Amino acid sequence: MSVSVLGAGAFGTALAISLAGKGPVTLWARDAGDMAARRENAKRLPGCPFPDRLSVTESLAQAAEAETLLLAVPMQKLRSVLEEHRAALHGKHLVACCKGIELSSGVGPVSVIGETIPQATAAILTGPSFAADIARGLPTALTLACADPAAGEQLQAELTTANLRLYRTTDTTGAELGGALKNVVAIASGAAIGAGLGESARAALMTRGYAEMQRLAAHLKAEPTTLAGLSGFGDLTLTCTSEQSRNYRLGQSLGQGAPFDLSTTVEGAATARAVDTLAREAALDMPITRAVAGLLDNQLDVAGAMKSLLTRPLKEE
Numbered sequence: 001m002s003v004s005v006l007g008a009g010a011f012g013t014a015l016a017i018s019l020a021g022k023g024p025v026t027l028w029a030r031d032a033g034d035m036a037a038r039r040e041n042a043k044r045l046p047g048c049p050f051p052d053r054l055s056v057t058e059s060l061a062q063a064a065e066a067e068t069l070l071l072a073v074p075m076q077k078l079r080s081v082l083e084e085h086r087a088a089l090h091g092k093h094l095v096a097c098c099k100g101i102e103l104s105s106g107v108g109p110v111s112v113i114g115e116t117i118p119q120a121t122a123a124i125l126t127g128p129s130f131a132a133d134i135a136r137g138l139p140t141a142l143t144l145a146c147a148d149p150a151a152g153e154q155l156q157a158e159l160t161t162a163n164l165r166l167y168r169t170t171d172t173t174g175a176e177l178g179g180a181l182k183n184v185v186a187i188a189s190g191a192a193i194g195a196g197l198g199e200s201a202r203a204a205l206m207t208r209g210y211a212e213m214q215r216l217a218a219h220l221k222a223e224p225t226t227l228a229g230l231s232g233f234g235d236l237t238l239t240c241t242s243e244q245s246r247n248y249r250l251g252q253s254l255g256q257g258a259p260f261d262l263s264t265t266v267e268g269a270a271t272a273r274a275v276d277t278l279a280r281e282a283a284l285d286m287p288i289t290r291a292v293a294g295l296l297d298n299q300l301d302v303a304g305a306m307k308s309l310l311t312r313p314l315k316e317e
């Protein structure tokens with residue numbers, strides 16, 4: 001089998017570097033010139049040289065010669081990339097590597113693949129991992145979710161590398177939700193720390209945020225065990241506690257009232273708005289998500305958001 005990665009951001013580049021330790025990998029980029037010349041993605045993942053078996057191309061057709069394609073573009077761009085290149089992607093194994101819920105539709109990446117290219121086998125690779133850690137070969141464990149058990153087993157074997165260990169599930173909904181929702185909680189956690197509210201407040205937000213994740217997962221018929229695994233609890237832990245996370249750093253900036261570079265990929269921003277809409281439509285109680293959406297839309301400041309959480313009616317845990 002052969003593998004290509006579509007999208008040469010930090011994560012796509014890191015996965016390509018890791019997989020090139022096993023065999024040839026093609027990385028598709030909109031602008032490959034600089035990377036091909038330097039043998040490094042100086043813009044998105046500096047300091048991580050490309051192995052010999054990693055080739056970079058601007059030709060989607062060339063990348064799509066592989067049987068397995070990792071989709072590492074941001075969530076809100078996934079549908080347009082798939083629609084544009086639909087003809088080349090029929091019949092492939094398409095593995096979403098993005099985390100989020102589409103704002104326009106309220107669905108996650110596996111559903112977007114299914115809607116745009118129904119003839120493909122859709123899967124998702126998600127869990128706690130910073131691109132720089134994977135590229136440097138640090139030990140990492142992720143979830144590979146595919147509804148087709150045989151295809152999932154094949155992908156698990158194909159995409160596991162010496163330092164990247166994949167666990168398998170057929171619960172694509174749970175895996176999608178974990179990766180999407182942990183970013184929303186990470187924004188809340190960063191805001192609490194940024195505003196000086198303390199680590200106890202962060203622990204409360206993480207725990208009650210996890211309760212919100214489970215609530216939406218149950219509503220969408222995902223398995224609770226998936227949420228308790230790498231793609232849910234695991235990634236929640238990493239992202240809510242590390243300044244390496246862009247979602248966490250956006251939250252910190254909101255808490256400090258400091259500027260933030262809006263060109264940064266911060267998946268939790270659109271996802272908070274998408275999930276807030278879903279929760280309202282389904283009458284689900286997701287107050288932390290609502291507070292994050294309110295913060296991002298300047299309807300609340302951090303003090304107002306905390307007040308809105310603390311003054312809710314008392315309830316059982």
Ligand SMILES: NC(=O)C1=CN([C@@H]2O[C@H](COP(=O)(O)OP(=O)(O)OC[C@H]3O[C@@H](n4cnc5c(N)ncnc54)[C@H](OP(=O)(O)O)[C@@H]3O)[C@@H](O)[C@H]2O)C=CC1
Nearest residue numbers: 008009010011012030044073075077098099129130131265
């Ligand atoms: N960074 C990380 O540590 C991790 C990221 N992820 C997930 O990976 C996904 C991508 O994030 P990440 O790699 O960090 O993002 P980056 O901001 O590093 O890069 C985004 C990449 O997407 C490309 N891109 C955007 N729009 C298009 C398009 N229409 N067609 C083709 N390429 C496009 C950009 O291309 P260009 O350079 O030309 O603008 C860029 O290379 C996100 O969903 C994120 O949550 C998951 C785990 C870890």
Ligand SMILES: O=C(CO)COP(=O)(O)O
Nearest residue numbers: 127128129130245246247
């Ligand atoms: O998903 C990630 C870690 O698992 C990366 O987090 P950020 O997108 O917040 O940087």
